Amino acid sequence: MxxxxxxxxxxxxxxxxxxxxxxxxxxxxxxxxxxxxxxxxxxxxxxxxxxxxxxxxxxxxxxxxxxxxxxxVAVPRVSGTVLLAFDISNSMSATDVAPSRLAAAQTAAVSFVEQQPTTVDVGVLAFGNQALLTQAPTEDHALAAAAIKRVKPSGGTSLGEAILVGLGTITGKPVSLPEEGQAPTTQDLGYWPSATMVIFSDGEETGGPDVQAAAELAAAAGVRIQTVGVGTAQGGTVEVDGFQLGTALDEQTLTAIAQVTGGTYRPAGDAAALADSTEAIDLRLTTEKxxxxxxxxxxxxxxxxxxxxxxxxxxxxxxxx
The missing domain is CATH 1.20.1300 (3 helical TM bundles of succinate and fumarate reductases)
Incomplete structure (x- = not known):
């Protein structure tokens, strides 16, 4: 006292x-x-x-x-850092989720951000073949919403790269996996139980760092990954360089990522289901004195x-x- x-x-x-x-x-x-x-x-x-x-x-x-x-007095509250990672590969322009996978994910994510209390810092990451932090975690949710609206589809998909860049953002340290043939290295990233990554993706991996190893690294750092599958099993088609390519939701990969880190996978086969998925995202409940x-x-x-x-x-x- x-x-x-x-x-x-x-x-x-x-x-x-x-x-x-x-x-x-x-x-x-x-x-x-x-x-x-x-x-x-x-x-x-x-x-x-x-x-x-x-x-x-x-x-x-x-x-x-x-x-x-x-x-x-210890008061429970939702707090910490939430990093929203958007798959901006060409497959996210498919229209099996109207008006497109990416557009529907953006709408739902903006609604999610607007509902968060100021105790939650929100950041935005866009990933294709490479991952780029487009908005550092901030309590100014208007900035996060604006960053979400700016992302455009292009390129391939590297879920592993998205996880590594997200971990680097959360921990403030560069994070990487050993090259093929090299001995595994132990990285002291600290423990970040109040941090959550939310990945919006159709799960179609086209290359990059090993997704399973990246997810295990996140789990060791205490970072939970929630995945939202955007798309349908029936899939759709997208035009890339004049070619029509088929694309479908890969739930298995997204489920595995979430399970490794203690998170959950939520399918979103249409815009309504996508909105429901963001409302059900389970953020960390912490206590503050x-x-x-x-x-x-x-x-x-x-x-x-x-x-x-x-x-x-x-x-x-x-x-x-």
């Missing part, structure tokens, strides 16, 4: 000691006066002293309340003692004091 005005505590001690000393002196003088007159009090010790004791007890409590006591002022409880306790003392004094002595 802390106090906003700690000097008042010294005043409380001095005033309380003075009040108790004064009461003791008055009671001695009263007893002496009665004895000199050949009289004795008919009241028992409890009735004689209890009302005054209650009044005296209320005094330090009231003064402590004036010192503005505060205590820190907040100062709670205790002046009111102290004042209530002092008022209760004063009231009891006054009532007993009136009933037993015919007066409040």
């Amino acid at each position: 802390s106090f906003l005005y700690p000097l008042v505590l010294g005043v409380a001690v001095v005033v309380t000691v003075a009040a108790v000393w004064a009461y003791t002196i008055l009671q001695k003088r009263r007893t002496t006066a009665l004895a000199a007159a050949g009289l004795t009090s008919r009241q028992g010790r409890v009735r004689r002293h209890l009302p005054y004791a209650l009044l005296l007890a209320a005094l330090p409590i009231l003064l402590i309340g004036l010192a503005r006591p505060q205590a820190e 907040e100062p709670i002022e205790l002046t009111a409880p102290f004042a209530a306790a002092a008022l209760l003692l004063l009231t009891l003392g006054a009532l007993l004094g009136t009933r037993w002595h015919g007066r409040i004091v």
